[in-house]
Amino acid sequence: xxxxxxxxxxxxxxxxxxxxxxxxxxxxxxxxxxxxxxxxxxxxxxxxxxxxxxxxxxxxxxxxxxxxxxxxxxxxxxxxxxxxxxxxxxxxxxxxxxxxxxxxxxxxxxxxxxxxxxxxxxxxxxxxxxxxxxxxxxxxxxxxxxxxxxxxxxxxxxxxxxxxxxxxxxxxxxxxxxxxxxxxxxxxxxxxxxxxxxxxxxxxxxxxxxxxxxxxxxxxxxxxxxxxxxxxxxxxxxxxxxxxxxxxxxxxxxxxxxxxxxxxxxxxxxxxxxxxxxxxxxxxxxxxxxxxxxxxxxxxxxxxxxxxxxxxxxxxxxxxxxxxxxxxxxxxxxxxxxxxxxxxxxxxxxxxxxxxxxxxxxxxxxxxxxxxxxxxxxxxxxxxxxxxxxxxxxxxxxxxxxxxxxxxxxxxxxxxxxxxxxxxxxxxxxx
Numbered sequence: 393x394x395x396x397x398x399x400x401x402x403x404x405x406x407x408x409x410x411x412x413x414x415x416x417x418x419x420x421x422x423x424x425x426x427x428x429x430x431x432x433x434x435x436x437x438x439x440x441x442x443x444x445x446x447x448x449x450x451x452x453x454x455x456x457x458x459x460x461x462x463x464x465x466x467x468x469x470x471x472x473x474x475x476x477x478x479x480x481x482x483x484x485x486x487x488x489x490x491x492x493x494x495x496x497x498x499x500x501x502x503x504x505x506x507x508x509x510x511x512x513x514x515x516x517x518x519x520x521x522x523x524x525x526x527x528x529x530x531x532x533x534x535x536x537x538x539x540x541x542x543x544x545x546x547x548x549x550x551x552x553x554x555x556x557x558x559x560x561x562x563x564x565x566x567x568x569x570x571x572x573x574x575x576x577x578x579x580x581x582x583x584x585x586x587x588x589x590x591x592x593x594x595x596x597x598x599x600x601x602x603x604x605x606x607x608x609x610x611x612x613x614x615x616x617x618x619x620x621x622x623x624x625x626x627x628x629x630x631x632x633x634x635x636x637x638x639x640x641x642x643x644x645x646x647x648x649x650x651x652x653x654x655x656x657x658x659x660x661x662x663x664x665x666x667x668x669x670x671x672x673x674x675x676x677x678x679x680x681x682x683x684x685x686x687x688x689x690x691x692x693x694x695x696x697x698x699x700x701x702x703x704x705x706x707x708x709x710x711x712x713x714x715x716x717x718x719x720x721x722x723x724x725x726x727x728x729x730x731x732x733x734x735x736x737x738x739x740x741x742x743x744x745x746x747x748x749x750x751x752x753x754x755x756x757x758x759x760x761x762x763x764x765x766x767x768x769x770x771x772x773x774x775x776x777x778x779x780x781x782x783x784x785x786x787x788x789x790x791x792x793x794x795x796x797x798x799x800x801x802x803x804x805x806x807x808x809x810x811x812x813x814x815x816x817x818x819x820x821x822x823x
Contacts, residue, residue, distance in 0.1 A: 393567075395577040398534065399507065399584035401564035406506045406532035408562045414481040417528055420559035424524060425473040427555040431547070432466050438543040439516065446540045451514075454642035454700040461516040461544050469520040472768040476528055479766075482785040483530045489817035493810055495798040499821035502789045504530035506586035509578050510770060511536045511600070513591055516544040521761075521768035522589075523552050523566055529788035534578060534585065536569040579604035589783070591771045609783065610775045613698040614644025615724040616756045619715040619741065620660055621732035622653040628753060629731040630663050635755040636729065638671045642700045644772060645727050645749075645759040649695060650706045651715045654680070657708045661685045668704065677706040695722040712737050716744045723747060725774040727759035748774055748781035794821055 393401065428435070439461040446459055488500035508531050512518045519537055526533040537545040549568035557563055569578065578585065582605045589609045590600040597610045618636050620629045636647035652660055657680070665685045668675065676690040687706070694705040695718070709715045712730075719728050729751035730741040742750040749759040749772075759782065761769025766784025773779050779787030804810040 395569065395574050396581065398564070398567040398569070399578065399581045402507045402532040402534055402567060403584040405562040405564040406504065406530075409527075409532055409565055410483070410504045410506075410530045412530060412561065416560040417481070417530070418477045420527060420556045420561050421473050421477050421524055423555040423559045424527075424552050425470045425477075427551045428466060428470055428473075428520070428548075431551055432463060435466060435544065435547055435551075436462060438547045439541075441543045442541050446514075449540075451540055455514045455540065457642040458513065458515045459541055459544075461541075465517055469517050469768075472521060472762050473524050475762065475765075476524055476768060476785075479528070479785060481528070482789045484821075486820045487791055489819050489821070491813050491815040491817055492795075493800065493805075493813055496800045497796050497817065497819075499794045499796070500791050501794055501821050503792050505788060505790050507532045507534065507584060508587045508589060508770075508788070509534040509536075509585045509606070510589045511575055511591065512538070512771075514538040514540045516541050516548055518591065519545050519548050519568075520552065522770045523549070525768055525770055525785060525788060527556060527561060527565070529785050531788055532565045534567050534569060536575050536578070542570065576603075579606065582606045589771050607777070608775075609771070609773050609777065609779060609787075613724040614646070614726045614772075615649065615696065615698050615722065616645055616647045616726050616759075617649045617651055617715075617719050617723060617728040618647045618756065619651040619709075619712070619719070619728070619730045620653060620656060621712060621715075621730060621734065621737055622655040623734040623737065624653075624656060624660070624731040625733055626656070626660055626663065629660060630667055632729065632731050632753065632755050633664055634667050634671075636757055637668065637673060637704055638702065639755065639757050641702055643757075644698070645756050646700070647729075647756050648697065648699050648703075648705065649718075649722070650704055651709050651718060652681075652706065653712075653715075654708050654710055657681070658684055661706070672702055674703045675706060676703070678708055680708040681706045698724070712741055716741060720744075720746050726772060727751065727756045729754060729756050748772065794823060796821075796823070 485502040490498045510522050553566045585606050588606045590597050601608045618633045661684045675687040677687040690705045725747045727749040728745050728747050732738050738752040761782035761784040764782050769782040769784050773783050
C-alpha cells in the first residue's frame, strides 16, 4: 500500500480499535509477548545483519549500542509488555460527571487519540514499546524507524501486527513505513493522522514541526543535569552522579552536565573525577573546575551538547539560583536532579527548574516510562501540551464529552422554562 492508503486504512482501523474491550487488548499483548519469545532467534539474526551493516558503514558508537537487540533486550521488552497488561485500561474512564438538569447529564470520558505517527531512532526496542502502548490505549499507529534497524524493525513489526490481529485487533492497526519519502508524505496527512511523535535531535523535531499541520509531541535533546548542592551528602552525590552519567550513556536521560556548588567543589570534584576515570569518562570543565582537577576546558557549545557518550561537562556555580538559571538556559527541559540534604533548597530547585522531570537525591536515569510504572513509553515529551515527561498510556488518550438527556431542548432553557443545575456527580458514564 502507498502511504496514503496506509494512513486511510489506519484511520478506519482506529475507529473500531477505540471500542475493543480490555480483555481482547490484554490477550493481544500476551500473544505479542509469547510470539516475541518464540521467535527470538529470528529477531536476533535480523538484528545481527543490521549491526554488521552499520559497523561497516561506521555508525557512531552510541547508535550502535542503541541498535543492538539481543536476548537480554527481548527479555526486557517482554517484561515491559507483561507489566503493561497489568495496568488499568486508560480508555473509557469517566473524568467528570455533571448534572445539567434533571435527567440531563454530561460526562467527560477518556478515549484514544486515533492515529499516531511515530518517527524514532535506531532502537528496535522503541518499536515494541510504542506499538504495544498504542494497542493498549486503542490507537492505530504508523511507525518509521531508522534505516540502520530496517531488518530488525521489519521482523518485529510483522510479529507484533500478526499476533495482534490473531487476537482480535482490527486489521491495519499497525503499519511500518520504510523510506524518508514515506515520512515526508506522512507529514501532509492531517486528514488521517492525529498526532506525530518524533524522537530525535532538536533539529529533527523542529523540521517535523515546521513541515506539518499535524500536532507534534516533541521529544528533542536530552541535555540533563545533576546539581550537587553545598549541603549534599558527598558519598550520595558521587553515587548518584556516576549512575546518572555511566549507567547507560547512549540514552536521552543520561546526565551531560554536572553543576557543583562552589563551597563543596574542592572536596567533591576530586572524588567524582576518580570515580568517573574508572569508566574512562572524558571530562571538560569551566575555568574554576580546571583549578581543582586536571581537565580540558569546556566551551559554550559543551553546555548545549547531548554527548550520548562517555563525556561530561562540569561547571561550578555560586548557588542554587545560579544552577537553576544555567539549567533553564541550556537544558532541553528533559530531566534534572539536585543532590542535597536541604529540603528548602530542593523545593526551590524542583519548583523553578522548567523541565518535565525534576528529581531530588536520585539518578536522572529514573526518567523512564517503565520505571515510572507506565508499562513503557512512546517517548519523553519536553512539550507543554496534554502530555509531559515520559509518555505512557495516559499520554496516549484524550477525552470526549458525552451528554445523555431525555428529549431536552435548548429552547426550554432559553425561555426560562427550565434551569441548569450544574451539579457535580460521582458516577460513571453508563455508555
